[in-house]
Amino acid sequence: MKEAKEYLLTPVGYIRSLLKKRKNAPRQGYLGAPDAWVEIAAEFKKCVEGIASGDEVVLITWLHEARRSVKKVHPGRMRIIH
Secondary structure: OOOOOOOOOOOEEEEEEEEOHHOOOOOOHHOOOOOEEEEEEEEHHHHHOOOOOOOOOOOOOOOOOOOOOOOOOOOOOOOOOO
């Protein structure tokens, strides 16, 4: 097995919501989570010029309160929409 490379991540913004404690967050957004928004740091403002409400973007997050020792996750039931 090859050695894993290290990568340096620099935050360009933060996710904000009305949730203040992890224990109050639902396991999935469709289970009743409040709206959330992205606040882009001023020095990266030019990087998001032209992005409009409703545009699709890829957002990579680092959940600062996540347990890093978890090696396997167990997803909840799938929500099927007809």
